[in-house]
Amino acid sequence: MSSLTPPTPASASVTDASALRVARLLLPIVVLAVGTLGWELVVRLNNIPPYVLPGPLAVLRTLVADWPVLSQSLLTTLLTTLEGFIAATVGGIGLALLFNQSKWLEYSLFPYAVILQVTPVIAIAPLLLIYLPQQTAVIVCAWIVGFFPVLSNTTLGLNSVDRNLAGLFQLYGASRMQTLRLLKLPSALPYILGGLRIAGGLSLIGAVVAEIAAGTAGAGSGLAYRIAESGYRLNIPRMFAALLLLSVAGIVIYGLLALVSHLVLRRWHESALGKEN
Numbered sequence: 001m002s003s004l005t006p007p008t009p010a011s012a013s014v015t016d017a018s019a020l021r022v023a024r025l026l027l028p029i030v031v032l033a034v035g036t037l038g039w040e041l042v043v044r045l046n047n048i049p050p051y052v053l054p055g056p057l058a059v060l061r062t063l064v065a066d067w068p069v070l071s072q073s074l075l076t077t078l079l080t081t082l083e084g085f086i087a088a089t090v091g092g093i094g095l096a097l098l099f100n101q102s103k104w105l106e107y108s109l110f111p112y113a114v115i116l117q118v119t120p121v122i123a124i125a126p127l128l129l130i131y132l133p134q135q136t137a138v139i140v141c142a143w144i145v146g147f148f149p150v151l152s153n154t155t156l157g158l159n160s161v162d163r164n165l166a167g168l169f170q171l172y173g174a175s176r177m178q179t180l181r182l183l184k185l186p187s188a189l190p191y192i193l194g195g196l197r198i199a200g201g202l203s204l205i206g207a208v209v210a211e212i213a214a215g216t217a218g219a220g221s222g223l224a225y226r227i228a229e230s231g232y233r234l235n236i237p238r239m240f241a242a243l244l245l246l247s248v249a250g251i252v253i254y255g256l257l258a259l260v261s262h263l264v265l266r267r268w269h270e271s272a273l274g275k276e277n
Contacts, residue, residue: 054237059244062237070226070238074245077207077222080135081253084142085203089196091143092150100158100184101176110155117148121206125213138210138222145206146199153195157188193261200253208246 036056042048043055050058063070095113099106121141128137161184169179211224221229223242230239 051234051236054240058237059240063241063244066238066241070223070242070245073221073223073226073242074249077204077211077224077246078249080138080142080207080211080222081200081204081249083139084206085146085200087139087143088146088150088199088203092147092195092199093154093192096151096154096158097180099155100180106155113148113151116144121145121209122213125210128210129214134214138207138214141210141213142203142206145209146203149198149202150192150195153191153198154188157191158184160191161187190261190265193257193264197254197257197261200257201250204246204250204253 040055040057043053054062095109099110121144124144125137125141128140131137132140165183165187166179169183174182207222208224211222212228214225223246226242227239227246230236230242
């Protein structure tokens with residue numbers, strides 16, 4: 001009789017990692033399928049009218065039927081989100097670099113950044129719409145919400161450099177710009193990318209809030225206006241379809257930023273190495 005040889009630790013580790021990846025992919029899909037099926041059954045068995053609670057099939061039919069309008073609104077919202085995110089990235093990282101070079105500047109301006117963060121954007125949006133053009137005000141709202149996570153995380157990363165490495169650079173006579181470029185920025189990169197992942201979703205939220213406050217109809221309206229319009233007209237299936245598009249957009253934005261973070265860090269940082277080893 002041939003004896004069975006037990007798997008080596010390396011092969012067992014590879015098998016466990018593969019099973020874990022499959023589980024991470026399949027389990028959310030199973031939960032989504034069960035939840036969607038339960039939702040459809042509840043609507044059908046209780047004969048709930050669509051203007052109260054539409055079923056998933058009704059939402060999908062509405063999404064297909066109203067796709068020309070909803071897709072245009074989706075592009076408008078995504079463009080606003082992108083512009084606000086870029087402004088938050090440039091402004092947050094740039095100001096954090098200035099803070100790192102001048103503590104007096106950080107002590108003077110950082111409290112106002114905190115005030116900007118803790119003030120609800122829904123309260124700021126109507127004021128901005130008075131003094132700024134509508135599209136500019138919407139972009140500023142998206143920037144306000146996404147700005148602070150980038151600033152805070154970048155500042156934290158730049159201040160978290162290993163003291164021994166900083167002393168070594170000082171010992172060898174490195175200039176402030178050399179220390180910033182060769183030591184502080186690489187060390188802060190995981191923090192910066194973490195802040196960008198947060199800011200991406202928050203910029204979408206800021207854009208939606210500003211669009212609701214603006215409340216402008218027409219071909220250039222975003223998804224937030226379509227949601228409000230659907231509520232006024234009791235077109236609840238379209239409201240759910242627009243909400244679905246917003247949710248998918250947020251997931252895609254986070255997924256893309258997470259992918260960029262993984263690709264940048266995968267060869268040297270522990271947070272990304274742990275996913276492959």
